[in-house]
Amino acid sequence: MRQRMTHLAGRPLPKTAKALLMLLVLAGASLWGQSQEEARRQVRQILTRPVTELPLEEKALEKGTWEALAYLAIDSSQHPADTLLREAVGDQYQFGKDTLQVRLVERDGAGYQQFAVPYKRQERTLILPPSQRYQKAQRWQIRYLKAPYLALDMDGLRVFFRRRSPN
Numbered sequence: 001m002r003q004r005m006t007h008l009a010g011r012p013l014p015k016t017a018k019a020l021l022m023l024l025v026l027a028g029a030s031l032w033g034q035s036q037e038e039a040r041r042q043v044r045q046i047l048t049r050p051v052t053e054l055p056l057e058e059k060a061l062e063k064g065t066w067e068a069l070a071y072l073a074i075d076s077s078q079h080p081a082d083t084l085l086r087e088a089v090g091d092q093y094q095f096g097k098d099t100l101q102v103r104l105v106e107r108d109g110a111g112y113q114q115f116a117v118p119y120k121r122q123e124r125t126l127i128l129p130p131s132q133r134y135q136k137a138q139r140w141q142i143r144y145l146k147a148p149y150l151a152l153d154m155d156g157l158r159v160f161f162r163r164r165s166p167n
Contacts, residue, residue, distance in 0.1 A: 051141060054143060066092065072086065128140070143158065
């Protein structure tokens with residue numbers, strides 16, 4: 001899915017990815033009423049635990065628009081996963097019953113691409129058939145889904161999303 005990487009920011013956060021991790025931790029702490037340490041533990045679980053042990057709120061996927069926050073390469077064995085976090089541009093995904101509406105933000109913020117693709121869901125897997133956008137079928141795994149957060153494994157990338165407010 002080399003095309004996918006073109007719309008991600010693709011740059012490390014200042015100093016290290018710890019700044020982004022702290023952002024996620026603070027957001028989690030404020031939203032869930034947890035301590036920072038509890039939120040940090042939860043983020044680390046999303047990164048490292050087997051997918052079958054992570055939450056899956058069945059109906060949360062189709063409610064609202066999901067905005068990309070961060071991503072990491074999941075095929076690298078050279079670094080711990082949380083050191084590979086990169087900031088994502090604000091791509092937006094809206095999952096309908098059988099159609100995915102995607103809005104990809106250009107890296108420079110000058111515009112966006114918008115398209116729709118059909119998909120099917122089988123438990124934790126989203127299946128997108130070959131299309132003009134994707135030359136081969138895509139199989140995205142839902143790693144974590146508990147509103148307002150979503151983590152998808154998308155062809156070598158783990159992308160973290162937050163549900164946008166309706167405003």
